[in-house]
Amino acid sequence: MRLLKGLFAILLTLVFVALVAAGVVWFRAEQIIGARVQLPAIAFSADGGDPARGAHIAGSISGCTNCHGQNLAGGPLIVAPAMAILYASNLTKGSGGVGERYSDVDYERAIRHGIRPDGSKLMIMPATAYQFMSDQDLRDVIAFVRGSPPIANATELRRIGPVGHVLIALGALPFAADKVDHTASHPAAQAPAVDVAYGRYLAHIAACFDCHGPNLAGGHYAGPHDVPAAANITPGAIGSWTLDDFKLTIKTGRDPSGHVLDSFMPWRSLALMSDDEFNALYAFLRSVPPVSPQK
Ligand code: HEC
Ligand code: HEC
Structure with a gap:
């Protein structure tokens, strides 16, 4: 009887410790996920973008369409509830898309910094690569995105599951926004050359x-x-x-x-x-x- 009680106490302690550990992990992950990034003031105008060149960058070199779809209406990218449910955003002006409300600066911030207008950090979206994009190429991409036909598609849902929380708490799933140098300057243009x-x-x-x-x-x-x-x-x-x-x-x-x-x-x-x-x-x-x- 006494032995059973002893075992039970040990079991309770273990459960308690596990719960506390899970709580700490969850809390740490939520802190990382929820942190808002304050950017230095950005001035950016997308005037003068060439949509045809933008289509080439988005559809070939930078592969935006691989995740956001050929029609840029977005869709599920990761559907693994224990890990995460993550959609690539609808970039069009259709309902559920960001096209109607995104300003030039909002695009710049999302693409080259990996950050939403409210300062929250985008997942998976490779701003670590696009931080090197020239102003002119970015204008071209924005012109292409803005010119795409509006399509209704809800893509806002984002859920991070328990495994996702553990990986984020351990730093194994870093956000692009935490790796980008937000103060770096960008080339005005990068002229195509064979070199x-x-x-x-x-x-x-x-x-x-x-x-x-x-x-x-x-x-x-x-x-x-x-x-x-x-x-x-x-x-x-x-x-x-x-x-x-x-x-x-x-x-x-x-x-x-x-x-x-x-x-x-x-x-x-x-x-x-x-x-x-x-x-x-x-x-x-x-x-x-x-x-x-x-x-
Ligand atoms: C999203 C991730 C990703 C990106 C971006 C990417 N690669 Fe790859 N690449 C891979 C993976 C994974 C493999 C290995 C595929 C395999 O073994 O089946 C690979 C394989 C290759 C191979 C074949 C190598 C071999 O020995 O067979 C080449 C060449 C290559 N990549 C070049 C590039 C170049 C150049 C770029 C940029 C223009 C690039 N990759 C961008 C993930 C990527
Ligand atoms: C590897 C997949 C991937 C690629 C490639 C990619 N994106 Fe994304 N993008 C995403 C995901 C996923 C999200 C939503 C992230 C989230 O909800 O945290 C996103 C979000 C965005 C947003 C923010 C929209 C919002 O919901 O506020 C914009 C703008 C955007 N992407 C534009 C682009 C452009 C332009 C390119 C190419 C230069 C590109 N993306 C390439 C996956 C990708």
Whole structure:
């Protein structure tokens, strides 16, 4: 009897400790999720944007349409209740979309800083990549978004489940807004050219670094755990690839060794890049320090 009572007391204590721990984790995660980011005052005008160039950036290089849809009406991106329920926002002027109320500055803040007009932090949206976008390219993207036909679609629901809370509390699911340098200045324009500098620019706004890592040596930097690690794309690994090998890999989703690329690698949208863009990107990839593949 006494033994049973003792066990029961231990069990109660364990349950109590577990509940307190869960409470602390939940509270910490909510603090991180709910924190508002105060930005320095931003002046930005989207006047003079070219919607056709914006469509190319959004549909190919920066892959906005991969998440927000070809029609930009958004939709479910993650539906895993334990983890999160997350929709890519409806960017059109239809009901449920942000198009009607977003100002030029609101777009700038969301795209280059990862922050909503109320200061809250956007999830998954790769502002870490778009922080490098030039003013002119951003204007073009905004012109394209504004010109898209209005579509009604409710995408506001965002729920973060228990696993999501634990990951956020542990810092394993960082928000782009917490990684972007909000005080950095942006280039006014980045003139297209077939050279290393423009290739580097493309690699930035195409989020190559977000997935392939800061030195492009590959690893598991983004996405769910069941997608393969991003490949090493330094000359240490793909140094023997010709320009045609590189182009063909991205255009067909199959590399020179016959490996079929997982669809998490956005090759279908990158495949729409122009020849000059492929050349510039290839020149840049050749120029980065080689990292040997891990044995
Ligand atoms: C990897 C997926 C992904 C890509 C690529 C992406 N977005 Fe998003 N975007 C999201 C998600 C998800 C949200 C909503 C985040 C949330 O609810 O926390 C969002 C939110 C936004 C918002 C804020 C709307 C609101 O609800 O207040 C804007 C504006 C936006 N995205 C524009 C763009 C543009 C323009 C591009 C390309 C330059 C782009 N996005 C690329 C996933 C993406
Ligand atoms: C959303 C994440 C993501 C982005 C953004 C991304 N990649 Fe990838 N990439 C991957 C993953 C994951 C793989 C590995 C796919 C596999 O093994 O099936 C990969 C594979 C590749 C490969 C094939 C390598 C090989 O040896 O077969 C190349 C080349 C490549 N990426 C280049 C790029 C370039 C260049 C960019 C930017 C323009 C880029 N990727 C952007 C995730 C990404």
